[in-house]
Amino acid sequence: MDIRLLKPEDAKEYKKIRLEALQNSPEAFSSSFDEEKGNPVEAYENRLHSAESFTFGAFERDRLMGVTTFLKEKKSKLKHRANIVALYVSPEKRGMGIGKSLMLAAIQKGKEMEEIEQINLCVVSTNESAKKLYTSLGFKAFGIEKRALKIEGRYFDNEHMVLFL
Template identity: 45%
Template sequence: MIQIRNIEIADIENYWQLRLQALKTSPEAFSASYEESILLSKEEVEQRHKNKTDNFILGAFTQDGHLIGMTGFLREQKIKLKHKGTIWGVYVASEYRGNGIAKALLTEVLNRGRVLDGLNQINLSVVSTNRAAAELYRSLGFETYGFEKNALVVDDREYDEEYMVYTYVKEQEVQG
């Protein structure tokens, strides 16, 4: 049984170790780099941590409290952009993949977003070579709206990114 909940300050050390693992083992999947991130102090990591309804990091925890997966959500704060949010940093430790953990994390973000007043869409990006992740996002209702050529360069290799959006259906649209 996996528990999905917010990463708390008490979880920061475990979260940061999993984040660094993600950046090191899957560098093409993240815009942040291991080399830059490893230089951050614990205090800097804690300062970046928010636990609000519209800015949070979720963790997937085993029954014994071991953190095995994570994702972040950030809602735009500017007036003209508040209708959008972004999912970032989706990662599940390799030995736990294929068990629906990423789907559970993403479903929780989508459910939380559904009750945020005025939030109409959630965006994310996925490196084009990660077909399994893109298919997972599609299965949850995300649609592709664009591609960026050479969005990332890792070890002199260029990676394209696919941009996807999840759009909340309004009640009046369903009834009409």
């Protein structure tokens, strides 16, 4: 498994896994499949070209098997913070350490940036395997956002977590 920063040339593969993620785990993302399915590949190229976000991919041969994104805060009062969002690993590759490897790459990116002092993330409160992974990496829960997402009349709570670098 090869973990690397995605480039605009990876946009087609990234769009494919992003749509897979939105279909397979709708409660884990604030975007929906219906909102993103019509996005052109160029929208993902732009996302992968940003100076404020860094998306890491896990490749097996040339197939993208997992992703996560590290986002720097832009506002001057928040520049000491970053967020990790959109961790996803294809179901057939789960339990093999890919999620952990992606998270470690994103955390390392934060450590390399002098201004970053903490990394935040949120996870749907029922996702025990993800919470276990994040806790094992040093993240600590600091709050629950009740009814953070609503999907087809059903609510999901988000647990907010932080890692101080």
